[in-house]
Amino acid sequence: MPIFRKAALIGIGLIGGSLALDLKKKRIASKVVGVSKHTKTIALARKKKAIDEGSTSLSVIKGADLVIIATPVDTIFGLKKLILKYAGKNCIVTDVASTKEDVTACLGNFFPNYIGSHPLAGSEKRGIESACGGMFKGTLCILTLENRSSIRAFNKVRKMWRSLGAKVMVMKPREHDRILSFASHLPHLVAFALINSLPSATLGFCGKGLKDTTRIAASDPILWKGIFLTNKKHLLKAAESFEKSFSKIKSAVRSNDPKALEAILSKSQKKRESLK
Amino acid sequence: MPIFRKAALIGIGLIGGSLALDLKKKRIASKVVGVSKHTKTIALARKKKAIDEGSTSLSVIKGADLVIIATPVDTIFGLKKLILKYAGKNCIVTDVASTKEDVTACLGNFFPNYIGSHPLAGSEKRGIESACGGMFKGTLCILTLENRSSIRAFNKVRKMWRSLGAKVMVMKPREHDRILSFASHLPHLVAFALINSLPSATLGFCGKGLKDTTRIAASDPILWKGIFLTNKKHLLKAAESFEKSFSKIKSAVRSNDPKALEAILSKSQKKRESLK
Numbered sequence: 396m397p398i399f400r401k402a403a404l405i406g407i408g409l410i411g412g413s414l415a416l417d418l419k420k421k422r423i424a425s426k427v428v429g430v431s432k433h434t435k436t437i438a439l440a441r442k443k444k445a446i447d448e449g450s451t452s453l454s455v456i457k458g459a460d461l462v463i464i465a466t467p468v469d470t471i472f473g474l475k476k477l478i479l480k481y482a483g484k485n486c487i488v489t490d491v492a493s494t495k496e497d498v499t500a501c502l503g504n505f506f507p508n509y510i511g512s513h514p515l516a517g518s519e520k521r522g523i524e525s526a527c528g529g530m531f532k533g534t535l536c537i538l539t540l541e542n543r544s545s546i547r548a549f550n551k552v553r554k555m556w557r558s559l560g561a562k563v564m565v566m567k568p569r570e571h572d573r574i575l576s577f578a579s580h581l582p583h584l585v586a587f588a589l590i591n592s593l594p595s596a597t598l599g600f601c602g603k604g605l606k607d608t609t610r611i612a613a614s615d616p617i618l619w620k621g622i623f624l625t626n627k628k629h630l631l632k633a634a635e636s637f638e639k640s641f642s643k644i645k646s647a648v649r650s651n652d653p654k655a656l657e658a659i660l661s662k663s664q665k666k667r668e669s670l671k
Numbered sequence: 672m673p674i675f676r677k678a679a680l681i682g683i684g685l686i687g688g689s690l691a692l693d694l695k696k697k698r699i700a701s702k703v704v705g706v707s708k709h710t711k712t713i714a715l716a717r718k719k720k721a722i723d724e725g726s727t728s729l730s731v732i733k734g735a736d737l738v739i740i741a742t743p744v745d746t747i748f749g750l751k752k753l754i755l756k757y758a759g760k761n762c763i764v765t766d767v768a769s770t771k772e773d774v775t776a777c778l779g780n781f782f783p784n785y786i787g788s789h790p791l792a793g794s795e796k797r798g799i800e801s802a803c804g805g806m807f808k809g810t811l812c813i814l815t816l817e818n819r820s821s822i823r824a825f826n827k828v829r830k831m832w833r834s835l836g837a838k839v840m841v842m843k844p845r846e847h848d849r850i851l852s853f854a855s856h857l858p859h860l861v862a863f864a865l866i867n868s869l870p871s872a873t874l875g876f877c878g879k880g881l882k883d884t885t886r887i888a889a890s891d892p893i894l895w896k897g898i899f900l901t902n903k904k905h906l907l908k909a910a911e912s913f914e915k916s917f918s919k920i921k922s923a924v925r926s927n928d929p930k931a932l933e934a935i936l937s938k939s940q941k942k943r944e945s946l947k
Contacts, residue, residue, distance in 0.1 A: 574876050577870060578876040579877075589913060600855075602791050606946060609946070637864060645907065660892035663888045670877055
């Protein structure tokens with residue numbers, strides 16, 4: 396039996412589109428509608444059978460009992476009034492943003508049935524063109540809760556993610572943002588900075604090392620601008636920690652200290668090898 | 672017809688072992704001998720048919736008309752006297768080290784037939800266990816020359832690399848070290864620092880992004896210690912360039928400047944997408 400009567404995706408790009416595909420295919424929602432700024436995206440989402448109905452207007456979400464916001468995180472704040480207008484206060488609302496503190500402060504105040512979701516899926520690709528079914532199978536999805544969060548809404552949202560094959564983990568928004576600032580946002584900042592710092596004449600000599608190290612610098616700048624700005628506090632702290640490590644290695648090089656250098660590199664190597 | 676009568680590999684790990692395999696298989700040398708500190712490595716190299724003869728003593732290189740040094744770069748300096756003793760002054764000598772200025776200054780003074788080689792191959796793996804035939808096919812190999820370099824030796828070394836399927840490019844040692852400080856050494860420094868800066872509790876939340884960004888931090892610390900220290904001057908300059916880019920992004924985040932932030936990230940994204 397479907398968990399939701401009508402699920403509305405606001406944003407049907409890589410994540411929103413992949414979600415829509417699974418919600419329909421696995422009959423998690425009886426009806427799936429999608430909102431996009433671009434009519435081309437809507438047409439492609441319909442062609443891929445990701446949505447039953449699509450519109451450039453938020454009015455299409457009317458009557459939805461689940462609204463999933465899958466737009467860049469900094470655009471979420473401007474959507475709350477229209478969601479309230481069309482889907483009403485009691486609708487279950489979730490999002491898929493990579494930061495949670497600011498979003499929760501905003502949506503949690505408007506919607507008693509708001510639950511934060513962060514599926515650790517996706518890639519440097521983007522758009523409905525790259526959306527695919529089964530994207531969340533075997534991945535981790537972090538749900539964020541506050542003390543005031545509705546248990547009924549939480550159970551339904553958790554059931555949805557589990558039906559998509561995701562492993563669900565629960566934490567507070569603040570804790571989520573601190574952990575992700577290290578595990579995801581800092582690596583992106585580093586990759587963007589690294590590729591930026593290379594003289595063009597050296598790019599022809601890049602090997603697999605540089606390519607892998609900077610792969611995520613091909614990610615969407617609009618998306619990542621929003622993530623960085625809505626996780627500013629934690630990201631700047633993570634950046635500081637990185638700068639300390641960077642300086643340590645630099646100092647060992649500058650002072651020609653092979654022992655100190657080997658000790659740091661060995662520690663890094665062991666830590667990298669411990670990643671699963 | 673073989674190019675060399677007797678090729679001697681000093682160091683038969685990932686690169687040295689792979690080279691030995693190809694030199695024998697493609698009959699580039701009539702005889703291939705290998706030197707390693709470890710009898711186990713010699714036994715495995717013989718079992719893999721990478722070498723005809725192996726020894727823990729450099730005396731095995733006696734009579735070689737080609738000596739290839741494939742040990743960590745900082746150990747090269749200690750080998751020159753023994754190579755001179757056993758293989759003589761006129762033997763063709765090359766190496767596969769990732770830095771060239773210091774090595775050339777050292778070996779070029781001892782051996783008139785010294786030519787620097789840097790095959791842009793290899794990975795974070797290491798040891799004769801991972802050595803394989805055909806490793807250099809389709810890769811780039813940079814040969815470094817000085818004004819005093821022997822053209823005869825250069826032609827033979829170039830012929831060897833071409834026979835292995837590598838595309839050969841020639842530059843001066845200094846130019847090589849400057850380019851590689853950006854294209855390879857800085858990405859390694861960044862990857863080692865990044866994984867080092869992550870609190871252990873956040874490692875469980877790493878996605879493909881962090882894994883790719885830090886893959887090369889699993890590289891051999893002993894090897895990379897030597898590379899960093901023998902390319903100190905250029906590496907510290909490259910690090911400075913990186914720090915500037917990193918600070919620029921941080922400043923845009925700190926000052927909540929979405930326009931500036933998007934501009935830098937877009938520039939990085941385009942640069943990354945231009946990598947072939």
